[in-house]
Amino acid sequence: MGGESGVANAANSKADATGANDAADVAEAGLDDAAGALVRIGLTTSGEAAQHFPARPVLSFVRRSGRLDDRLQRAWDAYHDRYLLDVNKAPGSLSMRAGLRIDEEFVRGSWGNAHPLIVEIGTGQGENVVAAAQASPEANFLALEVYDPGVAHTMLLAGKRDLGNLRIAQVNAPEFFEATEDGLVGEVWTFFPDPWPKMRHHKRRIVQDELAAQIHRTLAAGGVWRIATDIEDYALHVHEVMDDRTDFENLGGVTVSLPLEHVGKGNADEAVSLPHAEFAESPRFEGRVLTNFEKKGITAGRVIHDFAYRAV
Structure with missing residues (x-):
């Protein structure tokens, strides 16, 4: 609808100016206000307004206008x-796309073989997945x-290395896994996802029960979901x-101490005084290269939390 489109445009503009978290606030508030306005002016009842503005899935990202510089535009055009x-x-x-199935036939058509498939959710600048693809040509x-x-x-990094075993999908991850055949995937990687630090945004974190169930269904027997974060509160969330x-079986063999209550943006310094408990996490995954993003976290004094959960 026109009102919903206008709200989305406002959210995108807000994201460019002040970041995705604030844009999420704008979008959510805008949809609520638009639905309320229909009721106030007598065009609908509250039930009808809900039909005009149905509940939408909670996304782990806010769509922002992605402006490409000349170098990246050339890479896009070339690759x-x-x-x-x-x-x-x-x-x-x-x-x-409706009706599309990600199955062995799709893999053979896209990669030219049926090698084990490793899926990374949230690739960022691509440093890790490109390095992994170059190091493991026997995997897709x-x-x-x-x-x-x-x-x-x-694309730029992969093209420079002439990699033949890497592909990219620009889609919402939960939708991808919904369309994926049972047991098709060997491993799933989610490294340093958006922490959504505000308490009211924790529902937007990508690691959720619904996605875990879908990932488990698509993992081959013994397949692993690897997760890493440098945010203590996100570690508790995981x-x-x-x-x-x-x-899932937690393969962790490293003991860490974490607070038992959540904190958010603005009161994160209170975490140290909260009751703590011990949790099992994993050693650093050797297949993850040290990216610039991770280096910045370490330089800032943040602890890296690694997880490995095996499908059972």
């Missing part, structure tokens, strides 16, 4: 036919990334989502 999968329902959409790698600059930079699941 998108080779690396970017045609899986979107429409140009510019982050949704999967798929980078899931929604932001244009990240997609273009991943434990809360994953440790009590009966379909």
Whole structure:
């Protein structure tokens, strides 16, 4: 609807100016206000307003206008036919094409073989997935990334190395896994996801029960979901989502101490005084290169939390 489109445009502008978290506030508030306005002016009842503005899935990202500099635009033009999968329902959409199945036939058609598939959720600048693909030519790698600059930079790095075992899908990760065949994926990697630090935004964190169930279904027997974060509160969130699941086994052999209550942006310094408990995490995954992003976290004094959960 026109009102919803206007709200989305406002959210994108806000994201460019002040960041994705603030844009999420704008979008959510805007949709609520628009629905309320229909009721106030007598065009609908509250029930009808809900039909006009139905509940939408909570996303772990806010779509921002991705402006490419000349170098990245050249990379996009040169490599998108080779690396970017045609899986979107429409140009510019982050949704999967209706009826598309990601199965062994799709893998053979896209990679030219049926090698084990490793999927990275949130590739960023592509440093890690490109290095992994270069180091492991016996595996197929798929980078899931929604932001244009990240997609273009991943193409640039892959193209420079003439990699044949890497592909990129610019889609919403949960939709990708919904469309994926049972047992197709060997491993899933989610390294340094957006922490969504505000308490009211914790629902937007990518690691959630719903996604865990989909990932478990698509993992081959014994497949692993690897997660890493440099945010202590996100580490607690991962434990809360994953440790009590009966379909995953925590492979951690490192003991860490974490607060038992969540903190958010503005009161994170209170975490040290909260009651703590011990949790099992994993040693640093050797297959993850030390990216510039991770280096910045270490330089800032943040502790890196690694997780490995095996499908059972």
